[in-house]
Amino acid sequence: MSNDKRISLQQAAEIIKDGSSLTFSGFTIWRRPMAIVYELIRQHRKNLHLIEVQGGSHTEFLIGAGCVDIWESCWVGHELYGKYGANLSRKVADKQIIVEDYSHAEMMFRFAAAASGAPYAVTQTSLGTDLHNPEYDMLGRAGLRDGKRIAKHKYQFTEDPFFGAGSQVLIPAAKVDIAVMCVQQVGEEGTVRVNGQYYSDPEVARAADITIVMAEEIVPEEYLRRNADQNTIVSFEVDHILECPFGAHPTGMFGRYDVDGPFLKDFYGRTRTQEGFDDFAREWIHGQDHMSYLEKLGWPRMLKLRANTALNYSVRDKGGK
Amino acid sequence: MATEYATPEEYGLADLMCCAAAREVQDNEVVFAGTGLPMVAIMLAQKTHAPNLKLIFEAGTLDGRPPEIPTSVGDARCEMGASRSSGLYDAFSIAQRGYVDLGFLGGAEVDEYGNVNTTCIGDYLNPELRLTGSGGNPDINSFAKRTVFIMVHEKRRFTPNVSYITSPGWRVKKWPGGEFVHRRELYGAAYRGGPSAVISTAGVFRFNELSGKIYLDTCHPGKTPAEIKEMCFFDLDISRVNGETLPPSREELYIIHEVLDPEQIFVPKVKKG
Numbered sequence: 001m002s003n004d005k006r007i008s009l010q011q012a013a014e015i016i017k018d019g020s021s022l023t024f025s026g027f028t029i030w031r032r033p034m035a036i037v038y039e040l041i042r043q044h045r046k047n048l049h050l051i052e053v054q055g056g057s058h059t060e061f062l063i064g065a066g067c068v069d070i071w072e073s074c075w076v077g078h079e080l081y082g083k084y085g086a087n088l089s090r091k092v093a094d095k096q097i098i099v100e101d102y103s104h105a106e107m108m109f110r111f112a113a114a115a116s117g118a119p120y121a122v123t124q125t126s127l128g129t130d131l132h133n134p135e136y137d138m139l140g141r142a143g144l145r146d147g148k149r150i151a152k153h154k155y156q157f158t159e160d161p162f163f164g165a166g167s168q169v170l171i172p173a174a175k176v177d178i179a180v181m182c183v184q185q186v187g188e189e190g191t192v193r194v195n196g197q198y199y200s201d202p203e204v205a206r207a208a209d210i211t212i213v214m215a216e217e218i219v220p221e222e223y224l225r226r227n228a229d230q231n232t233i234v235s236f237e238v239d240h241i242l243e244c245p246f247g248a249h250p251t252g253m254f255g256r257y258d259v260d261g262p263f264l265k266d267f268y269g270r271t272r273t274q275e276g277f278d279d280f281a282r283e284w285i286h287g288q289d290h291m292s293y294l295e296k297l298g299w300p301r302m303l304k305l306r307a308n309t310a311l312n313y314s315v316r317d318k319g320g321k
Numbered sequence: 322m323a324t325e326y327a328t329p330e331e332y333g334l335a336d337l338m339c340c341a342a343a344r345e346v347q348d349n350e351v352v353f354a355g356t357g358l359p360m361v362a363i364m365l366a367q368k369t370h371a372p373n374l375k376l377i378f379e380a381g382t383l384d385g386r387p388p389e390i391p392t393s394v395g396d397a398r399c400e401m402g403a404s405r406s407s408g409l410y411d412a413f414s415i416a417q418r419g420y421v422d423l424g425f426l427g428g429a430e431v432d433e434y435g436n437v438n439t440t441c442i443g444d445y446l447n448p449e450l451r452l453t454g455s456g457g458n459p460d461i462n463s464f465a466k467r468t469v470f471i472m473v474h475e476k477r478r479f480t481p482n483v484s485y486i487t488s489p490g491w492r493v494k495k496w497p498g499g500e501f502v503h504r505r506e507l508y509g510a511a512y513r514g515g516p517s518a519v520i521s522t523a524g525v526f527r528f529n530e531l532s533g534k535i536y537l538d539t540c541h542p543g544k545t546p547a548e549i550k551e552m553c554f555f556d557l558d559i560s561r562v563n564g565e566t567l568p569p570s571r572e573e574l575y576i577i578h579e580v581l582d583p584e585q586i587f588v589p590k591v592k593k594g
Contacts, residue, residue, distance in 0.1 A: 027380045027409075030395035053409060054456065075456035079356055079393035080586065089451040092441075099451070101440065104379070105413040105460035112410055123417065124511040126459040128493025128504060129436075130486045136445055157496065166509020196397055197381035198408045254397045261392075313397040318584050 005190055005241045009290060012212050012242055013039035016178055021049040021149065023111075023174070023208060024058060025181035026251065027199040029079050029259045032058040033182035033214050035247035038285050038293070041065040051176045053107045053200040055085065057251055057264055063087045063097065064277035065285075070139070072100040072174075074107050081261050082268025087277060100138050100154070103131055106171050108200055114173035114207035120156075122168050132157075132169065149175050179208035182248045183232075184256060186213045187221035190238030193231050196254025196312060205233045210240070216256055218243045246294055246302065257305040258314040260297075325571045329542055332569045333591045334522050337541055338471055339365055339577060340569040341520045342425060345469045350422035351375040353412075353461045356393040358471050359425030361577060361587050364390060368576050377415065379457045381408040390581045413457070416464040419513060424461035424468040430483040433535045433555040434501075435490030435516035435528055437462070437470060438483035445485050458488040463508070467517035474521035479553035491515050491533025503533065523549045525566055534558065539566040 007015070013036055016022060026032040037058045040048075047069045050059060055076030062068050064087035076085035091097040102110065103126040113121035130136060137145075137154040144150050151172030158168050181201060185193045192213055194201055205211045213233070218241060224231055250267070252259035271277040284293065294302070304317045327336075335358065342362035346352060348371040354363040364387065367374050375384045378394040386402030400406035415421070428437035429452055439458055443449035462468045472478060486494060495502045505512045515533070519526040525539045536558035537549055546559040569577075582588050 027395035028393060030380075030393075055454075073454070075454040077453045079395075084451070084453045092448060092451040101454060103455045103459045104409070104457035105417070108409045108413050124508060125413075125417065125463045126455075126489065127463065127507045127511075128486070128489045128495065128502075129455075129459050130440070130445065130494070131455060131459065132496045133445075133494070133499065134497050160510075163510070165511065167507055197395065197400060197406050199380055199395065200409045202408070203410060252395075252397070258397075259392065307397065311397075311401075318392065318586065 005239065006218070007240045007242050009035055009039050009242060009244060012036050012214065012240065013043050013045070015210065015212060015240065016040060016045060016180070018045060019047040019049070020177045021051055021175070023050070023052050023176045023179050023204045025179070025183060025199070025201045025204065026056065026248070027197070028054060028056040028075070028077070029081070029251045029264065031182050031199070031248050031253050032056055032251040033180045033247060034058055034061070034249060034251060035244045035290050036180050036212070036214055037061050038288075040067060041281065041285050051174050053111060053204065054104055057267070060085050060087045060267070060271070063091055064271050065281060068097060070098045070100065072102070072139075074102055074104045078264045078268050081259070081264035086268060086272045090272070090274070098138050098142055101131055101136070102171065106131070107174070108203070110171050110174040111200055111203040111207050113171075114175055115203040118173060120170045120172050122170055124168060127167055127169065174207055176208045177210060179204045179211045181205060181211065181213045182253070183213060184216050184253065185219050185224065186215040186238070186241045187219055187224040187235065189221045190235040190241055191221060191224045191231050192233035192238060193224055198232050202232055205237050211238050212240045213238050214242050214244045214247045216243070216245055216247070216253065244290060247290070249297070255307050255309070255312040257302070257307055258317055260301070260305055326568045327571055327574055329568070331591065332574055333589060334541070335588045336569045336574060336577060336591070337566060338520050338522065339588060340573050341525055341566050342469055342471055343369065343573070344567070345518055346371045346374055346423060349373045351377065351420050352423045352425065353377045353379065353416060353421050353465060354425040355379065355427060355457070357427065357587055359427065360394075361390055361581055362471070363425055364581055365573060365576055368580065369573065377412055377421065379409060379412050381412055382406055383411060383415065390587065392586060413460055416461060419464065421461070421465040422467065424465035426458050426461060426468055426470050426488065428458070428470050428472050428488065430478050430480055431470060431472060431519055432481060432483045432490065434492040434533050435519070435535060436483055436486045436493065437488040437490065438485045440485040440487045442484050455487045462488040462516065463511070464513065466514040468515065469517060470519045472519060472521045474523040474552055476552050476554055479555065481555040489515070491528055523552055529558070536561050538563050541566045542568060
């Protein structure tokens, strides 16, 4: 096997098999690997198990398209462009999806545990809430807690054995097959440099068995290694790389382009029903590839979103206004 | 110089709520704020009476000084002028470590002990409506010394039983049985406080120091205590009402509309007739 980690967009989606567990880079509507998400939808991927620190627009696309059986996380929506995840809500009401709720910090700490090879993390967050209600262990209710990839228990409670600090919650490591990342720069050997807030990217990349990095640009590895202290993810934690400009659109990317608010508003408004989602997917996903998608969006729209390189955000557009 | 307060026709409810929320902040505090009105409120405080407040955004901005309002906490605008920009592991570790004085949060439903729901409406196992989910709401609320909730006031949202306790109030459920206990009992060494105020579109509410029960503190101009009591499904204590919520000052309105949110992304301008 060659050391070349480069793959195509189609190959990136093909690595993700039906039934895989997946996680992502980014935060809500920022730096989500949308081009790969669209390709998964075109390839009709099924039975995915999403385990994410928090969801966002990409979650809504995958769920709307029927790719997801299990969503294990804490939040989904489009921030100010759509107040909740309408596709998730519809599928929850129709019992077409299993939702396992944790808190945001719990999800983060679950990934940090997985990233350090620990079987669980310990925390005191969310004590006394329904997140810990044993009746609401949805993977347990579905008989899916086999103790292999899915933990035997949703939570365990214990007392601090060291300092007497009281009730503690044990939360299982987030064991996940594939992390799909979208970043500004990746080197030829896989070193990643994220600009701006890196959200939970270092932990999710390290936790996953396979890490796919889609970057705005592939840069010479040597360029990134000149300033190793500025790099975010280690070369050998990354299995596959690809270059895909505007691959996060309609989500935003620090220093490159802002969130396409009108696009997300349109998606949120039109995808309350399954018919609406299917119609949106016919317009923007099926029968397209990444280049024809960009062409359809058009230069004026993309230039409006383009970030000012001194400020790292667009000065032509704010919140779609 | 005496503060010049705006007249009722010069401001809207969102302005009033932002200013009321900003006044909950004291200078030098470490404050954790979510997307939306909480963000406007905290930055208003930073630009008025609390210039030394330390601002944390959940996505990974620590001690941020954004020049204008970010569109969400993941926004590139968050980290301008920050002490450090990193990620969620830092933000939540700092919160769990006990650095956070005040959290600003939202909610769909609240009960009389300050338990807040952002997860679903109706039975969790057969929900009428699935909402966004917890996000960092329970985490910030578990770890901060005080939390302030900013909410739309509708009677169905002020309920004796929230559909799902997403975020812990003063009396919370002890699992596996689910019996209600005071939060202090459950949190042990991690107990630092809890919800300190709810700012709704009707008034400002606080919590009894001993019982943890909610009471009406101030009514927004134009509302009476009896009207607000009628706007809650639980029996609201109106025995401690402390007059009207102070209106926004002209300076505060200027900062909200001309400095922080000129695009009116979060706070609409009142149209002058």
